[in-house]
Amino acid sequence: MKNWLSHGNRKYRKKYGRKLLTFGLPAYKSKDGFVTCPGAKECIKGCYARQGFYLWSPVTKAQEARLKLTRRHDFMEIITAEIQRRKPKYVRIHDAGDFYSVRYLNYWIGIALQNPEVFFFTYTKMIPLVRIAGFIPPNFRIVFSEGGVWDNMITEHDQTARVFKSIKDLNAAGFVNASHEDMKPIRAGVRKLGLVYHGISSRVFNTGGCHAEKESTAGVRLPNRVRKTRGVKGSEDGRRPTAVPVPSV
Numbered sequence: 614m615k616n617w618l619s620h621g622n623r624k625y626r627k628k629y630g631r632k633l634l635t636f637g638l639p640a641y642k643s644k645d646g647f648v649t650c651p652g653a654k655e656c657i658k659g660c661y662a663r664q665g666f667y668l669w670s671p672v673t674k675a676q677e678a679r680l681k682l683t684r685r686h687d688f689m690e691i692i693t694a695e696i697q698r699r700k701p702k703y704v705r706i707h708d709a710g711d712f713y714s715v716r717y718l719n720y721w722i723g724i725a726l727q728n729p730e731v732f733f734f735t736y737t738k739m740i741p742l743v744r745i746a747g748f749i750p751p752n753f754r755i756v757f758s759e760g761g762v763w764d765n766m767i768t769e770h771d772q773t774a775r776v777f778k779s780i781k782d783l784n785a786a787g788f789v790n791a792s793h794e795d796m797k798p799i800r801a802g803v804r805k806l807g808l809v810y811h812g813i814s815s816r817v818f819n820t821g822g823c824h825a826e827k828e829s830t831a832g833v834r835l836p837n838r839v840r841k842t843r844g845v846k847g848s849e850d851g852r853r854p855t856a857v858p859v860p861s862v
């Protein structure tokens with residue numbers, strides 16, 4: 614039976630093992646040009662999910678396959694069945710990608726409703742969709758991520774994530790550092806979540822926040838020969854990746 618959910622990056626695997634599963638789509642747009650992050654703006658250039666291991670073909674193929682799955686009428690049933698079979702405690706939606714339509718957001722709301730014992734969490738720049746959705750189940754936490762098209766719709770009452778250049782800037786702005794552990798503060802309802810950016814280069818950094826997970830291999834282990842030919846240094850989860858060019862958008 615095919616698994617669509619993966620264990621995500623090293624940060625999550627180390628802390629939560631099999632208790633936490635992730636689900637990701639192509640970041641910003643798919644190979645055929647379908648826009649998966651309609652709310653993206655400044656974040657596109659610095660997006661972790663458009664760098665490094667995310668560009669490796671098994672990862673992009675898996676993302677494209679998941680995007681196709683989300684367009685199927687039985688997406689909700691398939692993911693619910695997998696959750697009930699694998700029994701995670703937490704599901705991190707979108708280590709890459711975003712809610713690209715109302716219907717797709719509603720699928721995840723339905724999945725959360727059918728799995729009340731599982732905690733679902735995610736970041737989004739699609740603020741209008743969440744406002745339209747109205748009811749979000751208590752076991753489904755959606756954090757608004759700054760740096761998108763609809764930042765002006767975020768209020769002080771919303772759980773919000775902002776990306777900073779340094780921990781010093783993060784502290785000075787009064788945000789809680791969620792760079793190494795985001796699930797617990799999100800679950801606790803912390804309103805101001807700060808993430809320190811460690812992307813390719815400070816040249817592409819701006820305050821437009823990347824909420825994608827850094828260097829998730831989407832559950833795919835890179836063989837040594839591939840790591841060598843790609844000039845990748847460090848572990849397969851990309852703790853010390855060699856920078857590759859950001860694709861143009």
Ligand code: SF4
Pocket residue numbers: 640641649650652653654656657660661662708709710711738822823824825
């Ligand atoms: S940071 Fe998020 S919204 Fe922006 S391009 Fe990456 S995945 Fe999409």
